[in-house]
Amino acid sequence: MKVPFSPPRIDEKIIRAVKEALHSGWITTGPRVRRFEQMLTAYGGQKATLCVNSASAGLELMLRWFGVGPGDEVIVPAYTYAATANVVVHCGARPVFVDSGDDFNVTAETVARAITGRTKVIMPVDIAGWPCDYDALNNVVNAEEYVRMFHPETPEQQMLGRILLLSDAAHSIGAVYKGKRTGSLTDISVYSFHAVKNLTTAEGGAVCLNLPPPFDNQSVYKTLSIKALHGQTKDAMTKFEGGNWRYDIVEPGYKYNMTDIQAAMGIAELERYEEDMLVKRKYIFQRYTEAFSACSWARVPPYENSERISSCHAYLLRVSGLSEQSRDVILRLIYINEVAVNVHFVPLPMFTYYKNAGYNIADYPLAYSSYACEISLPVFYDLTDQMIELVIDxxxxxxxxxxxGHA
Ligand SMILES: Cc1ncc(COP(=O)(O)O)c(C=O)c1O
Incomplete structure (x- = not known):
């Protein structure tokens, strides 16, 4: 029996939804995207949602909307996927990496220590679906000390008057912190619907807007939909309606819109996400945790406590006292048995681009030690009990x- 790592759930419901979209006569951004956005807003509890074609696009769109550019700094975890920091580089700003805490996420203390007069944005990541400590992070951006250090340079920065808390919630749709879902915990959060994510549209993402007054989130949504479509004042559907062809280009915008085919998948998934997908993922986490808690060497990941509930995106098992080389030997032994495992994540300062840019992994010891002994186990909807047993064994x-020493 082969166990894959995280294939998407493609069943009759998804195929039917996509077929209906294909036959509807409208396949790019249209009514399905708008409906998906409304469903996401209701689900996450944010004020408005803009669907985009990836989380990377959504994160970059928001950095650009806030006016992040050369000379600015954005605080990001050292322990994350490259997208989180790459989008900062695209904007010409400097990613300032911070080390991770024991639960893989950044802590408010390390983030606060990294703030300078150039900091414009903090981008925490809910690694593997485990939400960060958002009360603590919101306290940091609102603390008088850091508000005083903030130098607003654009109308958006002036309106906010402090560092933007933009969470990379690529892994954490449906995760809960103190009774609230990600989407409504920070100024802005961005989901990913990439093929391996809990809720997939093949590729895709969503920007959840939850900006405080005096921002009007509906009008920010309108600004963003224009920015995400070449700065065009009307989307394709509006232009097609009754000879309504004339439009303006108000800025050199981007091409970040989601299609109705993607939204059809998203709607079908979101309809059953909470009661079906999340329940199954939590079950898998429970089974792994029961099995590995009995092993003296295992450090199991957190997935539920009195304040937080994970979206159970990825199961990051750590093996105490293991070197990176021994971990790699273990990975090979597991692969030989046709069980697909993975490593989440190689800390960004270890990659060539970031090394050449002057970052040094020695400055992020906790990120390194978590990475060196980490093995990500398969988690996906169709994982059977038999497969779970095989993975554990x-x-x-x-x-x-x-x-x-027998390997
Ligand atoms: C933490 C994190 N942020 C951002 C992204 C980017 O998501 P997308 O592929 O939708 O652009 C990913 C993708 O894996 C991710 O893991």
Whole structure:
């Protein structure tokens, strides 16, 4: 039996939804995208939602909307996927990496220490679906000390009057912090609907707007929909309606819009996300945690406590005392048994581009130590009990073999 890592759930419901979109006569941004946005707003509890064609596009769109550019700094975790920092580089700003805490996420303390007069945005990431401590992070951006240090340079920055808290919620749709879902916990958060994510549209993302007064989130939504479509004042559907062809280009915008085919998948998934997908993912997490908690070497990831509930996106198992080389041997042993595992994440300062840009992994010891002993286990809707047992046995066997020096 082969166990893949995280194939998407493509069943009759999804195929029917996509077929209906294909036959509807409208396949780019249209009524399905608008409906998906409304459903996402109701689900996350944010004030407005803009669907885009990836989380990367959504994050970059928001940095550009806030006017982040050369000379600015954006605080990001060292322990994340490259998209989080790459979009900062695209804007000409400097990513300032911070080390991770014990739960893989950044802490408010390390973030606060990294703030300078050039900091414009803090981008925390809910690694593997586990929400960050958002009360603490919101307290940091609102603290008088950091408000005083903030130098607004654009109308948006002036209106906010402080550092923007833009969470990379690529992994965490449906995760809960103190009774609220991601989407409504920070000024802005961005989901990913990439093929391996909990809720997928093949590629896609959504920007959740939750800006405080005096921002009008509906009017920010309108500004963003124009910015995400070449600065065009009317989308394709509006232009097609009754000879309504004339439009203006008010800025050199981007091409970040989601299609109705993607939204059709998203709607079908979101309709059953909470009661079906999240329940299954939590079950898988429980099974892994029950099994590995009995092993002295295992550090199981958090997924639920009195304040937080994970979206159970990825199961990041750590093996105490393991070197990076031994972890890689374990990965090979697991692969030989046709169980697909992975590593989330290689800290960004270890990659060539960021190394050449002057970052040094020695400055992020916790990110490195989490990475070196980490193995991500398969989590996906169609994972069967038999497969779960096989993953557990294979991982235990491989780890014990290496720990006992028999590999
Ligand atoms: C933490 C994180 N941020 C952002 C992204 C980018 O998402 P997308 O592929 O939708 O652009 C990913 C994708 O894996 C991610 O893991």
């Amino acid at each position: 294979t991982v235990k066997h491989a780890v014990e073999k290496v720990r006992s």
